[in-house]
Amino acid sequence: MVDILHRVGMKDGTPEKVYDALTTVDGLAAWWTDDTKGTTDVGGVLEFRFPPGGFDMEVIELRPREGVTWRVVGGPDEWIGTTVDWEIRQDGDYTIVLFKHQGWKEPVEFMHHCSTKWGAYLMSLKALVETGEGTPAPRDVQISNWH
């Protein structure tokens, strides 16, 4: 089992702002992908769509102002059954996000791509919280021929 890990910090952010960006359809659409739909309660499924495909995430746990955990129930084979965990906490002027995409079976080339791409999306989340404007798909940063 191998994991993708990231950490970003939002200057002058608040845990509430970050939690909203991770647990509401409007918040998620403002940094990850315009095409976000679904149910945000525990047990609900969020549907994220991108030009090349998409992911369905079941909401496993909500920890108000502290984090959220999803399980991937639809999308590429390599993603099915993996979990995505977000941890939020305040550290002085910065709101810190610890991100883990866990349970990959093999460190395939697609996992390398997803790691870099998650990093770029986390910078979009950071921009959203700090400036009010993220760069969700289809206006996301292209990192390679795989988009």
Added chain:
Amino acid sequence: MVDILHRVGMKDGTPEKVYDALTTVDGLAAWWTDDTKGTTDVGGVLEFRFPPGGFDMEVIELRPREGVTWRVVGGPDEWIGTTVDWEIRQDGDYTIVLFKHQGWKEPVEFMHHCSTKWGAYLMSLKALVETGEGTPAPRDVQISNWH
């Protein structure tokens, strides 16, 4: 043991250009840190310095136009003894870089930070190859309170 993995692709790049950016002092200084010194041959040590500290990398293997491997011989405790491996290959119009920072003992919070930060530096390498201009430290993208 846990690893940091990334993948980027440089449009209209060449393996030669990327190899030069990874194996010459001038190339490395143009995307990672202005303050790069040292010896680029196998067995030599490259010294990378940043405002908060730095890393010494022993060059373990050079594979012309295909990659390079370093071993960390100086820097933060968590980095000592880890390896950084770069694999280069052409895929149509894109030069692909597969990056692995391997051998971390524990998935500590600092590893989360380094993963995101490597992603940002790989985007600087991509910009250098595609446009002739990267954003090495101290002009690098700040991702959090840890820089």
